[in-house]
Amino acid sequence: MRYRLTFISGAVVGYVFGARAGRERYEQLRKSAQRVAQNPAVRNAAESAAQTGRSAAVKAADTVTAKVGDRLPESVTERVKALRDRSAPPEDDWGTSNT
Template sequence: MSKLSFLAGLGVGYVLGAKAGQKRYAQIRNHAERVWSSDPVQARVDTVKQTVKDQAPAVAAKLGDAAKSAGASAKERLTGEDLPPSLHRGTDHRLHADTTGYGPGGDKLP
């Protein structure tokens, strides 16, 4: 019996709370609409819109430069090689060793 009365109380509370919540939501929504459509708020919105339009080319240029730099950096990290100083890529794109320094062989050991 206690479970049944608990569930009934829960159902009544939900229905009453939903109705009260709906009224309060409508009040908040109406107040927000009045504030948004007021002259001072709309004047500020127009100012911000104009500022955004004026600054858009500069922001686009900066974003473009940043994207190019990021792309170049990513390309370098993905395609670049971290070779020791004694190795390099020749004009034929093959690895070449620097034979003037230390390397294998008895005459090149320290």
């Protein structure tokens, strides 16, 4: 899936930069991209993917920490702490919905 998405975005960028369709077509594509990016379903999917990635990184860091122990460099330890802090956002019950 990642490779398919990369290919599609590369094709779109190639078309935008390589096409001789003119400014009108470029503006049309830009507006379409903005509509997609502002779509609540797309935003929720992106946020969900980011949270999943952060939780996977925390799990991987926990596994590495358990195996390596105190031998981790300080920079890695600080980064792991930052990831753990970001993985659990504070709860707010207004302004968002899960529907």
